[in-house]
Amino acid sequence: MKKLTLTRERIDRRSVEWQTVQAWMKEIVADMGGPQGLNTTQRTVINTAARTKLYIDKLDEFLITKKSMVDQRLVRWALETRTKMAANLTRCLERLGKRGKKLKVR
Numbered sequence: 001m002k003k004l005t006l007t008r009e010r011i012d013r014r015s016v017e018w019q020t021v022q023a024w025m026k027e028i029v030a031d032m033g034g035p036q037g038l039n040t041t042q043r044t045v046i047n048t049a050a051r052t053k054l055y056i057d058k059l060d061e062f063l064i065t066k067k068s069m070v071d072q073r074l075v076r077w078a079l080e081t082r083t084k085m086a087a088n089l090t091r092c093l094e095r096l097g098k099r100g101k102k103l104k105v106r
Helices: 016-031 040-064 073-099
Strands: none
Touching: 016 040, 040 073
């Protein structure tokens, strides 16, 4: 039996999806120079980005399982919502990137 990740009340933090997002968050924190160098605003942006990424992943999972994406209200809503969330995630990561360490290009 598959355990639900998202419920109306909260995110199940024991799920594989959430553990994957936690690992992603740790990578971002490492890119930012470690947890000791983060301020409250940066931690909030990272947390928001992580939740947004989780929701995008779940919407992607839903959309991939659909046989057709033509003229279905729920599918249209999911696509529009996913697009907006992806734009929001990009803005969050851009905000963090401006404060993160510069990566060397080889």
